[in-house]
Amino acid sequence: MTEKLSIAQASAIAAEDFAGEGDDTSKSNMFTIGDLAREFGVTLRTLRFYEDKNLITPHRDGLNRLYTRRDRARLKLVLMGKRVGFSLSEIKDMLDLYDLRDGQVTQLKVALGKFNEQISILERQKKDIEQALTELRRTVAVVSGLLKEKEQAGAT
Amino acid sequence: MTEKLSIAQASAIAAEDFAGEGDDTSKSNMFTIGDLAREFGVTLRTLRFYEDKNLITPHRDGLNRLYTRRDRARLKLVLMGKRVGFSLSEIKDMLDLYDLRDGQVTQLKVALGKFNEQISILERQKKDIEQALTELRRTVAVVSGLLKEKEQAGAT
DNA sequence: CTGGACGTTGACGCAAACGTAAGCTATGCC
DNA sequence: GGCATAGCTTACGTTTGCGTCAACGTCCAG
Numbered sequence: 001m002t003e004k005l006s007i008a009q010a011s012a013i014a015a016e017d018f019a020g021e022g023d024d025t026s027k028s029n030m031f032t033i034g035d036l037a038r039e040f041g042v043t044l045r046t047l048r049f050y051e052d053k054n055l056i057t058p059h060r061d062g063l064n065r066l067y068t069r070r071d072r073a074r075l076k077l078v079l080m081g082k083r084v085g086f087s088l089s090e091i092k093d094m095l096d097l098y099d100l101r102d103g104q105v106t107q108l109k110v111a112l113g114k115f116n117e118q119i120s121i122l123e124r125q126k127k128d129i130e131q132a133l134t135e136l137r138r139t140v141a142v143v144s145g146l147l148k149e150k151e152q153a154g155a156t
Numbered sequence: 157m158t159e160k161l162s163i164a165q166a167s168a169i170a171a172e173d174f175a176g177e178g179d180d181t182s183k184s185n186m187f188t189i190g191d192l193a194r195e196f197g198v199t200l201r202t203l204r205f206y207e208d209k210n211l212i213t214p215h216r217d218g219l220n221r222l223y224t225r226r227d228r229a230r231l232k233l234v235l236m237g238k239r240v241g242f243s244l245s246e247i248k249d250m251l252d253l254y255d256l257r258d259g260q261v262t263q264l265k266v267a268l269g270k271f272n273e274q275i276s277i278l279e280r281q282k283k284d285i286e287q288a289l290t291e292l293r294r295t296v297a298v299v300s301g302l303l304k305e306k307e308q309a310g311a312t
Numbered sequence: 313c314t315g316g317a318c319g320t321t322g323a324c325g326c327a328a329a330c331g332t333a334a335g336c337t338a339t340g341c342c
Numbered sequence: 343g344g345c346a347t348a349g350c351t352t353a354c355g356t357t358t359g360c361g362t363c364a365a366c367g368t369c370c371a372g
Binding site: 080083084085104105108109111112115116118119122123125126129130131132133135136137139140143144146147150151 | 236239240241260261264265267268271272274275278279281282285286287288289291292293295296299300302303306307
Binding site for chain 1: 317318319320321
């Protein structure tokens with residue numbers, strides 16, 4: 001919510017993203033850090049940071065990181081989470097929960113709860129912004145008025 | 157924009173707030189730090205912090221701070237600025253400019269510009285939030301769907 | 313052999329707005 | 343005398359999400 005919400009990449013969620021995937025460790029299903037960075041428009045630093053925060057845990061080829069489809073899916077969820085205003089730690093909680101997958105039902109319910117919470121929060125923020133806008137517009141009107149007075153007084 | 161926008165205190169702007177005041181240094185027009193803190197619902201720490209940032213510069217009675225009506229008016233503007241999303245440093249810029257008061261016309265124009273900028277920013281944020289809300293609601297729908305499937309499958 | 317391209321691990325920096333001690337002073341009141 | 347109240351200063355801590363060096367390792371084309 002700081003600068004830009006790059007809606008461009010990291011497209012929408014599909015039901016697919018919530019389904020488990022057979023972890024295909026074959027060659028073409030692996031990505032380098034650069035691959036993912038380009039694909040999702042984030043920096044390498046960002047991906048390493050996410051790893052540091054245990055949001056994504058790629059395998060290694062020696063020192064080099066190797067991301068699977070699953071990692072990629074998680075990244076997608078992380079970015080989607082950010083877009084809708086979750087903090088990374090909140091996202092982590094949900095992902096961790098996701099990993100427990102006790103048949104997933106409980107997990108989905110919890111996630112659903114958080115989503116609804118977040119919806120409330122965003123609705124609140126929206127209202128705050130609307131209030132601020134109202135106030136600002138009123139102020140602009142007031143100041144504009146003053147300005148006209150002053151300019152007329154000056155022109156007199 | 158972090159937690160609560162305490163709309164309660166620190167009421168709206170009046171044209172008065174943009175007019176210069178005769179700095180009345182008589183007794184009843186002075187406030188202690190506690191006075192202002194109570195009146196505007198901020199902590200002493202906050203007021204000292206603002207002073208540190210040169211937003212307000214109260215006089216002293218020995219060590220103790222003494223705020224004039226003018227200081228009070230500035231505080232009011234600071235809080236209003238915060239409410240509508242300006243950072244303290246932006247607010248400082250505007251206040252500084254205000255102090256130049258080259259007949260105030262230039263000042264008012266500049267402020268007007270900033271206000272309009274801020275309006276654009278807020279409108280943008282509002283749109284972002286609306287997008288996030290849309291995405292979240294869609295996700296909730298998807299997940300709810302999955303959940304129903306799962307539960308039915310489980311009940312079979 | 314050399315210069316890029318790509319990758320690695322630290323680790324400090326930053327912005328915003330105060331919170332939170334810690335410890336001292338000054339004044340008033342009973 | 344003694345305590346409460348109000349105020350003072352200094353200064354480190356917090357939170358979030360990376361940016362930005364620094365200082366190297368590795369591999370490939372030319």
